[in-house]
Amino acid sequence: MKTSLFLVALMSAGVVLAGPPAPKKEGIESQGYTWNAQEGEKTEALKLKGDTANGEEAYEVCGACHLPSGAGRPDGTFPQLAGQHTTVLIKQMADIRAGLRDNPTMYPFAITLVDPQELADVSAYIASLCIPADHGKYEGSDSAARVAQGKTLYEKQCLECHGKNGEGDRKKFYPVIAGQHYKYLLRQMTEIRDGHRRNANLDMVRVIKTYTDDMLVAISAYQASLKMPGAMCAKKK
Numbered sequence: 001m002k003t004s005l006f007l008v009a010l011m012s013a014g015v016v017l018a019g020p021p022a023p024k025k026e027g028i029e030s031q032g033y034t035w036n037a038q039e040g041e042k043t044e045a046l047k048l049k050g051d052t053a054n055g056e057e058a059y060e061v062c063g064a065c066h067l068p069s070g071a072g073r074p075d076g077t078f079p080q081l082a083g084q085h086t087t088v089l090i091k092q093m094a095d096i097r098a099g100l101r102d103n104p105t106m107y108p109f110a111i112t113l114v115d116p117q118e119l120a121d122v123s124a125y126i127a128s129l130c131i132p133a134d135h136g137k138y139e140g141s142d143s144a145a146r147v148a149q150g151k152t153l154y155e156k157q158c159l160e161c162h163g164k165n166g167e168g169d170r171k172k173f174y175p176v177i178a179g180q181h182y183k184y185l186l187r188q189m190t191e192i193r194d195g196h197r198r199n200a201n202l203d204m205v206r207v208i209k210t211y212t213d214d215m216l217v218a219i220s221a222y223q224a225s226l227k228m229p230g231a232m233c234a235k236k237k
């Protein structure tokens, strides 16, 4: 806990923590890019059984941004991690560490995980967290209409991979998108559409490429209206 408070203090003081920039690897725009190539520390971490006690310790630095509960922030700056598939957590962490998903904010902390075992540990710990009852939703006055429009779009082109209830697919590395913060979803979808999230899935890029900003708003509103599958935390009284 001390460490996270210290980090928050550092960050709010605007101190830039030292750390080498992530190495630039080829991504989405390069020809011959293979999504989710089974190689490197990711493949190793996926085979290991995570130790939640060590994972809890390793997670301490993460809690400064993603919160100790794994809830992230409703304003979408930091995604909710609780409830996400362990395979997805491991892939995303490994991609960030390898410079295949740009995340300069998190990079110096991502590299505090020492080896594939610790990647497995921290994901096992996150998987042990209950799913927060509340998260950031679309808040416009036209919310009902947006969600309905988003549902139609979602069922046409997204359900096939992310599932009827937004549950994703653990084995296929398809993220849970239900119950994630609206603003985080909107940012990811925009970055994926515009080719800025370099570890994106090309089949998804093909689908989303033609979407307008307006459609992305609706579809994000819908996803955030869904309930994340799994064990929910008890509502605060």
Ligand code: HEC
Pocket (backbone or CB within 6 Å): 058, 059, 061, 062, 063, 064, 065, 066, 077, 078, 079, 081, 084, 088, 089, 090, 092, 093, 102, 103, 105, 106, 109, 110, 112, 113, 122, 175, 187
């Ligand atoms: C300084 C803040 C910060 C810290 C500390 C931090 N992260 Fe993050 N993390 C972020 C941000 C910001 C994003 C989303 C970036 C984006 O919008 O693409 C993110 C994204 C992620 C994702 C991807 C989630 C998804 O749905 O794709 C995972 C997994 C993750 N972080 C795990 C961790 C773990 C584990 C740690 C500790 C070792 C950690 N983070 C520490 C800021 C942080």
Ligand code: HEC
Pocket (backbone or CB within 6 Å): 036, 079, 091, 154, 157, 158, 159, 160, 161, 162, 173, 174, 175, 176, 177, 185, 188, 189, 199, 200, 201, 203, 204, 207, 208, 219
């Ligand atoms: C062919 C399967 C496929 C289709 C179709 C697809 N996606 Fe995805 N989506 C993925 C995969 C795989 C990822 C994770 C990519 C990665 O590894 O970084 C992803 C990532 C995302 C993310 C980011 C999640 C996060 O936690 O960062 C969102 C949001 C999302 N998809 C929404 C959608 C929506 C909405 C549609 C329909 C317009 C859609 N996807 C269509 C496979 C698909």
